[in-house]
């Protein structure tokens with residue numbers, strides 16, 4: 074059943090609503106609940122296809138549903154509809170306003186409604202799709218504060234990589250941090266690239282979601298193979314490569330491959346002169362889990378991230 | 387006065403990104419002033435440019451103390467202002483969310499780091515920020531309550547109000563916060579406007595800075611008169627919020643004193659023109675902040691009263 078979890082009248086003849094679709098078995102089920110949220114960033118669309126796949130599979134196999142599945146495809150509906158990353162009209166990153174204040178501005182009010190509605194979930198999954206600049210290997214990102222609870226769950230999410238990162242004051246205002254602080258285990262998935270869909274990733278994460286649903290007794294047992302993810306808890310293992318000069322970046326490697334030390338990942342080109350301004354080479358061997366997709370770069374723009382480790386792709 | 391290059395990034399498609407500063411005097415690093423950090427902070431760059439002009443004149447008249455160094459940087463972000471965009475052109479990041487910066491990081495982190503390296507050693511730091519909500523303010527000094535804030539010194543500006551703000555998580559990456567942590571006495575000076583030029587407000591801010599310079603021995607002789615400030619916490623302000631969205635029609639202006647029950651604004655139905663809500667003052671007070679856009683969303687704090 075599709076319901077509205079927050080509703081705000083807009084100035085001219087329109088109402089902003091955040092909607093969710095709830096799936097429950099006919100008998101009401103066992104009360105266990107998973108919430109799949111996405112679309113906080115209006116330019117990240119990979120989660121749309123995941124929601125579609127999850128909804129489709131439940132519709133096709135309703136007898137297998139044992140608990141409650143809540144799908145929230147668009148936490149920032151105005152952003153998705155206007156190709157805007159933040160909340161249009163406010164130029165504000167929606168993932169920096171949680172948990173919000175109930176009597177605050179529209180944005181703060183929406184944040185409180187979202188948090189309130191998610192409370193009570195046994196698990197929440199917040200699906201992101203990087204941004205328009207970078208392509209990401211399917212991964213779960215976990216704040217080290219919550220790793221004890223979340224790493225065992227992330228291992229079943231069928232992602233390639235689990236990145237446990239350091240605590241950071243700014244990240245305290247994200248949805249995931251708010252939910253985890255309230256005792257709702259919340260995983261953040263990052264995969265693919267902004268403004269595009271990657272069907273094989275949607276399929277992959279959907280399998281992970283059904284596996285997690287089995288673990289929570291929300292879905293009947295069935296055979297689902299999940300990948301054993303690479304888990305990184307050491308920040309020194311992550312190598313960031315930033316553009317040494319401004320120019321046109323041409324990538325030479327696909328994300329997800331193993332690169333050798335010194336191997337060329339891409340090059341920054343000068344379209345005026347035909348010269349290669351800089352060849353970008355891997356500073357060490359490892360897994361290329363992030364690569365620049367958007368070609369125009371400023372000095373400092375992130376080009377790639379490598380997990381420095383002896384791993385198999 | 388010396389004009390100097392503070393930071394530069396070579397660009398391929400447009401002119402190099404340059405931040406210039408204007409240095410007065412040399413020796414003890416006494417005061418650094420930052421104008422606009424975002425591309426829509428027109429009043430901020432304007433005020434700063436008028437300040438450069440004023441200081442240049444005072445220097446020529448021999449009224450500035452040569453042993454005290456003052457650095458003025460009118461804009462940290464000319465390339466966004468030139469294309470009328472608030473944040474960084476390529477990735478929409480905010481330089482004022484990147485401090486203290488990181489020299490090996492992303493573009494705006496590098497800019498923040500490059501600038502911070504040049505400005506962190508000053509004893510006093512002033513910036514002209516803008517509020518994330520569009521609106522007009524009573525001129526005031528705003529300081530983050532970090533435990534390092536120097537309220538007594540803030541009185542030297544003689545602005546009518548000093549606001550102490552309790553920092554939120556996202557405030558920890560602002561220039562003001564990091565200046566304080568690095569032991570600079572940091573002050574954010576708010577004039578009335580951001581996107582519209584307000585001559586009177588610019589001149590008032592410049593007078594306040596000259597007053598501050600007198601207080602800190604940068605000016606050799608008195609050019610201004612001292613004024614009293616009222617100190618209060620941002621939590622003391624009373625917000626007035628409409629329950630409905632629509633066209634916003636104001637009946638008051640900033641700095642006006644209002645009494646409890648006084649009509650402050652109307653909300654009109656955007657299609658039928660009828661008044662759908664009247665906003666009235668919940669307390670006696672001064673209009674400290676006022677929304678200045680034609681449309682309003684329900685629940686937005688359109689007016690903040692200082693009781």
Ligand SMILES: [Zn+2]
Nearest residue numbers: 114117201202
């Ligand atoms: Zn995102």
